[in-house]
Amino acid sequence: MPHVAVVGGGIVGLAVAHELAVRRGIAVTVLEKEARWGAHQTGHNSGVVHAGLYYRPGSHKARMAVAGSRSIVGFARENGVPVEVCGKLVVATGEAELPQLATLARRAERNGVPARWISTAEALEYEPEVSCVAALRVESTGIVDYGGVCRAFADRLAERGNELRTNAEVLGIRGRNGSVELATANGVVRADALVNCAGLHSDRVALLAGLRPKARVVPFRGEYFELRPERRHLVRGLIYPVPDPALPFLGVHLTRMIDSSVHAGPNAVLALRREGYRWRDISARDIAEVVRFPGTWRLARRYLRTGVSEVVRSMSRKRFAASLARLVPAIRQADLVRAEAGVRAQAMLPDGSLVDDFLFEIAPRQVHVLNAPSPAATASLEIARHVADRVVPHLD
Structure with missing residues (x-):
C-alpha cells in the first residue's frame, strides 16, 4: 500500500x-x-x-471557502462536533462605507455566497445593540469547535x-x-x-x-479581548465592519463563540516569534529572518501608519474598546477582559506583498x-x- x-x-x-x-x-x-x-x-x-464573502472571485480561497462552509459543517454534524450556522452581519457604520459595502455585495454574488442587503431596522432585529446605516446579512456563516x-x-x-x-x-x-x-x-x-x-x-x-x-512566512499576532459574562447579551451572533480594501485584514469584529462567550478582535501586530502569543515571546532567529527578508521593509513602508495604529491599540484597552463601540456603542472599556491571542502564518513575497x-x-x-x-x-x-x-x- x-x-x-x-x-x-x-x-x-x-x-x-x-x-x-x-x-x-x-x-x-x-x-x-x-x-x-x-x-x-x-x-x-x-x-x-467563513462563507467566502471577501475573497477574489475564482481564487482558491473563494472557491474552497464557499464549498468548505458546507463540507466542514457536514463533517462536524456527522461526528458530533458542536456547530451552528448562525449567519452574520457586515455593517456600514456611516454613509462613506456604503460604496464598499455594495462592492462586497457584488463580490458575494460572484462567489455564490448567500448575502442580502438589509436596512438599519432589519439589522436591529438580528442585533438590537448594533449601530449601522445598512448591512449585509450573510446566512451561511457559522461557528464550530475546530x-x-x-x-x-x-x-x-x-x-x-x-x-x-x-x-x-x-x-x-x-x-x-x-x-x-x-x-x-x-x-x-x-x-x-x-x-x-x-x-x-x-x-x-x-x-x-x-x-x-x-x-516566506511572517508571523502576525492577532490579539483578542472577550466580553465579560454579564455583558455578552450585547452581541447575539457575529458583527463585522466593512473592511478597508487597502488593508490586508478584516478589522476588529465581534464573534459569539460555540461556548457562548463573545470574542472581540483581532488586533494585528507583527509577532517577535513564530509562536509569539505575547509581547515577551521573542526569538532572535525569527526576528533576524524577518529583518533580513527584503519584503519586510517594503511592507513596513506601505503600511507604516496602519502598523503604528495597531501597536498603539495593542497597548490601549481604551482604544480597542473605541474600535468596538463603532459597531456596538454600548461596549465600554470595563466590559473587556484579555483573551488568548493567535498567530497567523502569513506568506510574504520579496516585493513586500502579502x-x-x-x-x-x-x-x-x-x-x-x-x-x-x-x-x-x-x-x-x-x-x-x-x-x-x-x-x-x-x-x-
Missing part, C-alpha cells in the same frame, strides 16, 4: 491525512512537533465558519491503523531510492511522498526538503502548503481534496 508522510497536525494537515487515508485508502503517518493536535493556528482562532474537528479527524485516522506521532519535529528530509526519508526527534520515517502542512514553519520544512520557496490566496508548491514526491491562513480551517476538507489530487500521481 502507498504511504504518505504528512508534516503538521493542525486542521489542514489532519484533513489532508483524512482525505488520503479514509477516502482514498492510502497509508498515512502524521508528524506533529507539539504534544497535541491543533496546538497553534487551529487552536487559537475564532471558530468561525479543536473538536481535529480530534474527530485523528480518531478516524487511528481507527484505520494510521500512525499519528506527536512530539515528532522534523529535523531533516531527503529523497532516497524513490522514496522520501524524514528524520524526526524520535526516529526516521520513510514514505512514498511528503505533504507539508506545517503552518508557521511550512517555509522551513520546504527548505529542509530542498525547495527554495518564493514566499500572498492573498492559498499557496501550493509541488516537487517530485512532495506537495507543500505554503500559505493557508484564514479561511483555511473552513476550507480544510477542500484543501485536502486539492492536495490529494496532486499527491496521488506521485504514488503511481
Whole structure:
C-alpha cells in the first residue's frame, strides 16, 4: 500500500491525512512537533465558519471557502462536533462605507455566497445593540469547535491503523531510492511522498526538503479581548465592519463563540516569534529572518501608519474598546477582559506583498502548503481534496 508522510497536525494537515487515508485508502503517518493536535493556528482562532464573502472571485480561497462552509459543517454534524450556522452581519457604520459595502455585495454574488442587503431596522432585529446605516446579512456563516474537528479527524485516522506521532519535529528530509526519508526527534520515517502542512514553519520544512520557496512566512499576532459574562447579551451572533480594501485584514469584529462567550478582535501586530502569543515571546532567529527578508521593509513602508495604529491599540484597552463601540456603542472599556491571542502564518513575497490566496508548491514526491491562513480551517476538507489530487500521481 502507498504511504504518505504528512508534516503538521493542525486542521489542514489532519484533513489532508483524512482525505488520503479514509477516502482514498492510502497509508498515512502524521508528524506533529507539539504534544497535541491543533496546538497553534487551529487552536487559537475564532471558530468561525467563513462563507467566502471577501475573497477574489475564482481564487482558491473563494472557491474552497464557499464549498468548505458546507463540507466542514457536514463533517462536524456527522461526528458530533458542536456547530451552528448562525449567519452574520457586515455593517456600514456611516454613509462613506456604503460604496464598499455594495462592492462586497457584488463580490458575494460572484462567489455564490448567500448575502442580502438589509436596512438599519432589519439589522436591529438580528442585533438590537448594533449601530449601522445598512448591512449585509450573510446566512451561511457559522461557528464550530475546530479543536473538536481535529480530534474527530485523528480518531478516524487511528481507527484505520494510521500512525499519528506527536512530539515528532522534523529535523531533516531527503529523497532516497524513490522514496522520501524524514528524520524526526524520535526516529526516521520513510514514505512514498511528503505533504507539508506545517503552518508557521511550512517555509522551513520546504527548505529542509530542498525547495527554495518564493514566499516566506511572517508571523502576525492577532490579539483578542472577550466580553465579560454579564455583558455578552450585547452581541447575539457575529458583527463585522466593512473592511478597508487597502488593508490586508478584516478589522476588529465581534464573534459569539460555540461556548457562548463573545470574542472581540483581532488586533494585528507583527509577532517577535513564530509562536509569539505575547509581547515577551521573542526569538532572535525569527526576528533576524524577518529583518533580513527584503519584503519586510517594503511592507513596513506601505503600511507604516496602519502598523503604528495597531501597536498603539495593542497597548490601549481604551482604544480597542473605541474600535468596538463603532459597531456596538454600548461596549465600554470595563466590559473587556484579555483573551488568548493567535498567530497567523502569513506568506510574504520579496516585493513586500502579502500572498492573498492559498499557496501550493509541488516537487517530485512532495506537495507543500505554503500559505493557508484564514479561511483555511473552513476550507480544510477542500484543501485536502486539492492536495490529494496532486499527491496521488506521485504514488503511481
